[in-house]
Amino acid sequence: MLHVNENYSKIKPTYLFAEIAHRVSAHQSAHPDAKIIRLGIGDVTEPLAPSVIAAMHKAIDDEAGKGEKFYGYGPEQGYAFLRDKIAKVDFQDRGMDIKADEILVSDGAKCDCGNIQELFGPDVKIAVGDPVYPVYVDTNIMAGRLDITLLPCTAENGFVPGPEAAGDADVVYLCYPNNPTGAIATKAQLQKWVDWANENKKLILFDAAYEAFIRTPGIPHSIFECEGARTCAIEFRSYSKTAGFTGIRCGYTVVPSELNAYAADGTPVPLKPMWTRRQTTKFNGASYITQRGAEAIYSSEGQAETKATIDFYLENAALVREALSAKGYKVTGGVDSPYVWVDVKGDSWEFFDKLLKEANIVTTPGAGFGKAGEGYIRISAFNSRANVLEAIERLNKVL
């Protein structure tokens, strides 16, 4: 008989975005003329950079046989033209010792975050922030790792928990700038995690999907800015928010050559060949067109264009942050991050309903990201300036 993987029945259904959609739809039906502004989503709204567009058009003509040549199957790890630029611009130019062969290009950070746990034994214990991006949790539950340590991210710890909360966890997922809280971690805070991991043969899975939003000098863009991270960390990067690639699908994962896991008898086993094996066996590379588009982000035009778009989103975030602060709300994020995390002084869903019903504004209730998110809402800066300004005007009326 065909036995099922019974761990799937242990995942909590993610009602969050379905429930939001349900409430928004009910509200819109009751008020057909209401002009609803959506500040709940984490998806970008601005078009792709012109240099990315141009590079992808050219890549399609390559595939049409009109350009340089036809490209078929590419290397599963990504084309050298992209890996070389990543290593240089994202790491070496910033003083980090990361080589092109330690970078594996993929179709997005969500896939890599979800698949990486395949490399670990079934008994490995996981720790995640609370509130948290649900992919870290669900993918481990699917693999039978049901006992997950939660690291509360609260106003008391500035939404950045330290390793003292990790207990006997073997792997910790860290995400800074954080989704959903918008919190950023200092180099000293990350260094504590790195030291803890090296001292105890633990692993940090560092999600840097939002690093491009960091503007404050000294805030680390990568875990590899910390001393010793090469022996204890894997980093995930995404072009989704950096360059509006949410519908294009490209990201990459950095696995340093000297990073090890351990066999039952304590023998070190390097993780880079394992991740390479995983990707070459179960993945066939990101689209050639996509990778040419990603390469264009690293041109001087691409860098300027993508920076301008992120500056625009950061201005949105600052406007939202300032408006809510002026109304007396305690606000995290919105600086070095596209997300504003608002202490609503009450129930997440009640506040969500109030903004929906009285201001026609959609946000995301913090409780949907975990227990410690109760009492907060997340507001996203991904929207047009006109919508953000109108939303602020409405917020000023109802708050």
Place this chain on the structure above:
Amino acid sequence: MLHVNENYSKIKPTYLFAEIAHRVSAHQSAHPDAKIIRLGIGDVTEPLAPSVIAAMHKAIDDEAGKGEKFYGYGPEQGYAFLRDKIAKVDFQDRGMDIKADEILVSDGAKCDCGNIQELFGPDVKIAVGDPVYPVYVDTNIMAGRLDITLLPCTAENGFVPGPEAAGDADVVYLCYPNNPTGAIATKAQLQKWVDWANENKKLILFDAAYEAFIRTPGIPHSIFECEGARTCAIEFRSYSKTAGFTGIRCGYTVVPSELNAYAADGTPVPLKPMWTRRQTTKFNGASYITQRGAEAIYSSEGQAETKATIDFYLENAALVREALSAKGYKVTGGVDSPYVWVDVKGDSWEFFDKLLKEANIVTTPGAGFGKAGEGYIRISAFNSRANVLEAIERLNKVL
């Protein structure tokens, strides 16, 4: 301590293509002027269809904000515009009862073939053909399923084994038209597998990556042409060979609504919601641009263009097949398939070396695909006509 997934150490390293590359490189170094013709690869060589190219250019302009609208995150299961066309053209128009919501679009059949085993319990026993596409085997070994039943594909059974060879296996991977043997299965042969699966609560994983090469009337393009397949089969489809998408990355998987696996207590558990959960949790959809390109395959121009390209490859295959038959070799495939499987009347690697050294032709030794592939080579029809004709001329001289 961070324990590793020790199953990775049990995968056999795939020396095949590395070993071929090594021998070809050594030969080229020794004979720098030799014009080597590569008939080993399974990658396409002809450019994308003009209608696909046009659709992708337009899709990029959508993402540039110049077209209809900006597309960000799409549905993980694929856009309705593509799923609807697949259901209609690939299934309903051919008399099969497959609905759009049973189709999940992905970035390729390799990924889906590799990931599908996550839905099954660790004790599930797998059966695969011998010779075989190594992804089926390696992905199960990674998950700890080490005891894999081999179904020998030999001249005696016409390279199509029947369910009597499957023993106590719970899941069987079938691929027709077959890679590497080029063999095709009749409807009666597939119906036997379907009946076996339904009678014994087994599952068929049907890889139909090469279905577009079928020209002989009556040969099934899909497992769902068989009576009862909806309760025992999942099918993988790929645009890689159908439409030259090897570098574009798109395919889909069909999971019928009434298909079940079973909990330990025998309770049926539907697989479609599980696969949907897997894809929504660990995948973020195929690129919007790619999906618009795939949609264009279903236009009348796209259908004509892709059919013409496959006809061209089939003519190549027929030329190779006829040339080797005329020399007295027993040949399978090359009809309804891009692969010609040649009984070399001796050792696979010796014959490979003979063709490389004496004719500057690269093939793939059958032994590289499994024990039962010893004594054969695979010749691929993916090449230009000029190269195929020259290769045949050289073969005629040395054989």
